[in-house]
Amino acid sequence: MSARRGGASMRLRGMVRKESLQILRDPSSIAIAFVMPVLLLLLFGYGVSLDAQHIPLAVVIERPDANSAGFAAVFEQSEYFSPRRLASIQEAEQALRERQVDGLVWLRGDFSRRLLAAGDAPVGVILNGVDANQARIAQGYIQGAWQRWLQAYAALQGRELTLPVAMEQRVWFNPALRSRNFLVPGLVAVIMTLIGALLTALVVAREWERGTMEALMVTPIRIGELLLGKLLPYFVLGMGGMLLSVAMARWQFGVPLNGSFWLLLLTSALFMLVALGMGLLISTVARNQFVAGQIAILVTFLPAFILSGFIFDIGSMPAPVQFITHVVPARYFVAILQTLFLAGDVWPVVLGNAAALLLMMLIFFAVLGRKARKSLE
Amino acid sequence: MVTAAALACRRLCKAFTSGNRVTQALDDIDLTVAPGRIAGLIGPDGAGKTTLMRLAAGLLRADAGELRVLDLDVSREPLAVQSAIGYMPQRFGLYEDLSVQENLDLYADLQGVPVAERGERYAELMRLVGLARFAARLAGRLSGGMKQKLGLACTLVRPPRLLLLDEPTVGVDPVSRRELWAIVQRLVREQGVSVLLSTAYLDEAERCDEVILLHQGRLLGQGTPASFSEPLAGRCHLANAPAIPKRRLQMRLAALPAVADAIIQGERVRVVTHAAGPPDLSELDAGPAGVEIRPVAPNFEDAFITRLQAERAEATPNPPLPGAHAMAGPGGAAVIRVDRLERRFGAFYAVRDVSFEVRRGEIFGLLGANGAGKSTTFRMLCGLLPASGGRLEVAGHDLRRAAAQARGRIGYMAQRFSLYANLTVAQNLRFFASAYGLVQRRRQERIRWALDGFDLERYADMASGDLPLGYKQRLAMAAALMHEPDILFLDEPTSGVDPLARREFWHRINRLAEQGVTVLVTTHFMDEANYCDRLVIMADGEVLAQGTPAETKARFRDAERPDPTMEDAFIALIEQRAQAAGEPP
Numbered sequence A: 001m002s003a004r005r006g007g008a009s010m011r012l013r014g015m016v017r018k019e020s021l022q023i024l025r026d027p028s029s030i031a032i033a034f035v036m037p038v039l040l041l042l043l044f045g046y047g048v049s050l051d052a053q054h055i056p057l058a059v060v061i062e063r064p065d066a067n068s069a070g071f072a073a074v075f076e077q078s079e080y081f082s083p084r085r086l087a088s089i090q091e092a093e094q095a096l097r098e099r100q101v102d103g104l105v106w107l108r109g110d111f112s113r114r115l116l117a118a119g120d121a122p123v124g125v126i127l128n129g130v131d132a133n134q135a136r137i138a139q140g141y142i143q144g145a146w147q148r149w150l151q152a153y154a155a156l157q158g159r160e161l162t163l164p165v166a167m168e169q170r171v172w173f174n175p176a177l178r179s180r181n182f183l184v185p186g187l188v189a190v191i192m193t194l195i196g197a198l199l200t201a202l203v204v205a206r207e208w209e210r211g212t213m214e215a216l217m218v219t220p221i222r223i224g225e226l227l228l229g230k231l232l233p234y235f236v237l238g239m240g241g242m243l244l245s246v247a248m249a250r251w252q253f254g255v256p257l258n259g260s261f262w263l264l265l266l267t268s269a270l271f272m273l274v275a276l277g278m279g280l281l282i283s284t285v286a287r288n289q290f291v292a293g294q295i296a297i298l299v300t301f302l303p304a305f306i307l308s309g310f311i312f313d314i315g316s317m318p319a320p321v322q323f324i325t326h327v328v329p330a331r332y333f334v335a336i337l338q339t340l341f342l343a344g345d346v347w348p349v350v351l352g353n354a355a356a357l358l359l360m361m362l363i364f365f366a367v368l369g370r371k372a373r374k375s376l377e
Numbered sequence B: 001m002v003t004a005a006a007l008a009c010r011r012l013c014k015a016f017t018s019g020n021r022v023t024q025a026l027d028d029i030d031l032t033v034a035p036g037r038i039a040g041l042i043g044p045d046g047a048g049k050t051t052l053m054r055l056a057a058g059l060l061r062a063d064a065g066e067l068r069v070l071d072l073d074v075s076r077e078p079l080a081v082q083s084a085i086g087y088m089p090q091r092f093g094l095y096e097d098l099s100v101q102e103n104l105d106l107y108a109d110l111q112g113v114p115v116a117e118r119g120e121r122y123a124e125l126m127r128l129v130g131l132a133r134f135a136a137r138l139a140g141r142l143s144g145g146m147k148q149k150l151g152l153a154c155t156l157v158r159p160p161r162l163l164l165l166d167e168p169t170v171g172v173d174p175v176s177r178r179e180l181w182a183i184v185q186r187l188v189r190e191q192g193v194s195v196l197l198s199t200a201y202l203d204e205a206e207r208c209d210e211v212i213l214l215h216q217g218r219l220l221g222q223g224t225p226a227s228f229s230e231p232l233a234g235r236c237h238l239a240n241a242p243a244i245p246k247r248r249l250q251m252r253l254a255a256l257p258a259v260a261d262a263i264i265q266g267e268r269v270r271v272v273t274h275a276a277g278p279p280d281l282s283e284l285d286a287g288p289a290g291v292e293i294r295p296v297a298p299n300f301e302d303a304f305i306t307r308l309q310a311e312r313a314e315a316t317p318n319p320p321l322p323g324a325h326a327m328a329g330p331g332g333a334a335v336i337r338v339d340r341l342e343r344r345f346g347a348f349y350a351v352r353d354v355s356f357e358v359r360r361g362e363i364f365g366l367l368g369a370n371g372a373g374k375s376t377t378f379r380m381l382c383g384l385l386p387a388s389g390g391r392l393e394v395a396g397h398d399l400r401r402a403a404a405q406a407r408g409r410i411g412y413m414a415q416r417f418s419l420y421a422n423l424t425v426a427q428n429l430r431f432f433a434s435a436y437g438l439v440q441r442r443r444q445e446r447i448r449w450a451l452d453g454f455d456l457e458r459y460a461d462m463a464s465g466d467l468p469l470g471y472k473q474r475l476a477m478a479a480a481l482m483h484e485p486d487i488l489f490l491d492e493p494t495s496g497v498d499p500l501a502r503r504e505f506w507h508r509i510n511r512l513a514e515q516g517v518t519v520l521v522t523t524h525f526m527d528e529a530n531y532c533d534r535l536v537i538m539a540d541g542e543v544l545a546q547g548t549p550a551e552t553k554a555r556f557r558d559a560e561r562p563d564p565t566m567e568d569a570f571i572a573l574i575e576q577r578a579q580a581a582g583e584p585p
Helices: A002-025 A027-047 A066-077 A089-097 A111-117 A132-157 A179-209 A212-217 A223-252 A261-285 A289-306 A319-325 A329-343 A347-371 B049-056 B078-084 B100-110 B115-129 B144-155 B174-191 B225-232 B246-255 B300-311 B374-381 B403-408 B425-435 B440-453 B469-480 B499-514 B526-531 B549-554 B566-581
Strands: A055-061 A081-086 A103-107 A124-127 B007-018 B021-033 B038-042 B064-069 B085-088 B162-166 B194-199 B210-215 B218-223 B236-240 B259-265 B268-273 B292-295 B334-345 B348-359 B363-367 B389-394 B410-413 B487-491 B518-523 B534-539 B542-547
Touching: A002 A027, A002 A223, A002 B100, A027 A179, A027 A223, A055 A066, A055 A089, A055 A132, A066 A081, A066 A103, A066 A111, A066 A132, A081 A089, A089 A103, A089 A124, A103 A132, A124 A132, A179 A212, A179 A223, A179 A261, A179 A289, A179 A329, A223 A261, A261 A289, A261 A329, A261 A347, A289 A329, A329 A347, B007 B049, B021 B049, B021 B210, B021 B218, B038 B049, B038 B174, B049 B064, B049 B085, B049 B162, B049 B194, B078 B085, B085 B144, B100 B115, B100 B144, B115 B144, B115 B174, B144 B174, B162 B174, B174 B194, B174 B566, B210 B225, B210 B300, B218 B225, B218 B300, B225 B300, B236 B246, B246 B259, B246 B268, B246 B499, B259 B300, B259 B499, B259 B526, B268 B300, B300 B499, B334 B374, B334 B518, B348 B374, B348 B389, B348 B518, B348 B534, B348 B542, B363 B374, B363 B499, B363 B526, B374 B389, B374 B487, B374 B518, B403 B410, B410 B469, B425 B440, B425 B469, B440 B469, B469 B487, B469 B499, B499 B518, B499 B526, B518 B526, B526 B566, B534 B549, B534 B566, B542 B549, B542 B566, B549 B566
Parallel strands: A055 A081, A055 A103, B038 B194, B038 B210, B085 B162, B162 B194, B363 B518, B363 B534, B410 B487, B487 B518
Antiparallel strands: A103 A124, B007 B021, B007 B064, B210 B218, B236 B268, B236 B292, B259 B268, B334 B348, B334 B389, B534 B542
């Protein structure tokens, strides 16, 4: 029996060594495992931002005086806006049409008069709603600016601004509301999916394409050893990608890691196994790299991107789509990542999502155990 | 010594389903392969050779019947079988990004060869296959023949009791082919290994101790090669007519009702008759010198062809020929001029200093192993690939300046029959007709010509991907001839096509050349070279020899080989070149 076990470890060692050599020598593996993650990190760290800053805004003041100038100054002082003073509403509308500005604020000639007389001076606001998200953010900011001006104006008049209910806002976990802080941790899930599912499915399909799988299968290797031989090197590679992303998040982009590193490592390992399970499952169906790549992108990479809550908030998706997100493993991992990075070790969140990942891993490997055969059929 | 059969099967069946089509790959096969010998699995494409190999290797499960390998039931103990056999699939699984040594190490690990025994085993294998000098080279950078030898070494890393080799010599140059056979024969002789080997080369059947003949999943016969050819005693002859060219003689002989098969063999025509005795040649207009005819011993190929003709009643060995140009025979003008042609890929010369001329109505051959530079030369001639240096003239047009005009005059049939697999035969023909700019009546005429002339009418509505290989080849050729080109380029047209279809193909080519179409053909089948009027032999991108087949062979005539074959000439040329370069081939 021990001789047999010796044979198994020898076979496994052979597979792992072969797989590692191939990874090191194949430029496309290197590209997917190291170049793509760095590119994605740089892109999402620097390029993509969901914050609205320096929104180009046209400010039209038909009759400049102290009151209207005070109002316009609020926009000039805000880092959210890059205001441009335009002489007439026609000019401003033209600029909006030509997309030179994303919105306009219009103070009519009677602004000061009505403000002083009746206190009901209207402020005209027109926004470009093509990018609905951007418009909504701009709307919020303009309202904020208006409120700040009201307070300042009231203080100037020597009286309290009387509102029936005042809102006391405080943002937890990401006080600066930097979108980078939640994008970069979420990216770890995408990168690990890339390595675990896409790369793994591709390399197995390549073995089918080049006929090496047929030669492997006639050796005395067991199917479990074959799968394990594939799994181990890519597990290490995926965890490498994870560490790289975490290091870049921490030191390159200054994202705080408030939770425990070891808990992050543990949950990442769990997610890596899920991703590998998906990759190996795809490889049992797809026997050429094109099909394997398409399936992997469609059922693992894109869902991890779109349906995981990495960019788009799951809560604001339509109910049927929200339902679908429950079968996307990245959803659970993104929740864990964002919690560990920004909020800390919030055990109920981490444990609940980790349990979902564990269940998925068990299901994938159970199916794999049933489906994978040393057979060409 | 093993006494049980190396392989035995009873009522073995295996079918494949794709869509709603069921293909019976193996149908009720009963056979026994004796140990310690070389058994050859012979049959045309789709005969079931690979399926039988994969079943024996435990890679597929039989639908019905029993299959025992080395006295083990394959369906029950696939792992035990896999520990005792060596199997080399058609495209052996070498890892091209691993070195020779790393490939060997991998298979040694997988086969459980103890580390202590490896040094000795490796040395022995490297001696056997002659790759010791290349241990550190990446497998992807070996030549085709060397890859095949490395594949064999990996299969042998733990000495197997049964060796399964699936078409080990396909696409391999004749020198490596001869070496591979020597290795296999040594294994059987010295180590008592049993070998089951499939092949598409009929001359290799003669080297087997026993032949298993498969056709469309059924067993047609099993026995020594001689037992197949013996019934043909008295029916095989070699004919030679001094007054007529061999290709014309072949065509006339093939048309005789008494003749079952006529092919060019060397400078003569080999004839197999339906009944014993020479054919009646009175109707043959062979000029005053007449026809010399002498009986020869039948070989396996004669037997194979007559067996298959009987199986395939529908096959017409002498198809009616589509009427193409009504032109005269070979003319004097050169239609293709190639002068010091060169093609570099980085620092690598795929083609170097190649010069030749082809005259109108000639069949001109480019002969060489895979990777010799034939296809690259071809692509440059068709204007598909720019030359790095030298001059190229096709049909009077300089390809550097007027590739489009030249292309209008040529037909090109690519190596893998570039047809649209999911279009029907008729749709493919319509597409190619429009691609060549044929319209209305002319288009109708040419499509009709293709359907009638190539006997494609009954397959007109079948997806061309589902056609038998021989018919795919016909369709590809019809498509290439749609616009009645003056020059026809054929890149490995007979690769993977069974011998019957190959005969029919050459018959058509003969007729086209007779009508004045110039034909350029690449091939790695040495015997096909004899169909050419003139040929060049290429290796590593360079021309080794140029001339008529008779001239080329005559250069290597000596006491040992009074009548050298094209393969002898090819091997001698390669050896000469290697000696000149100061390294073994």
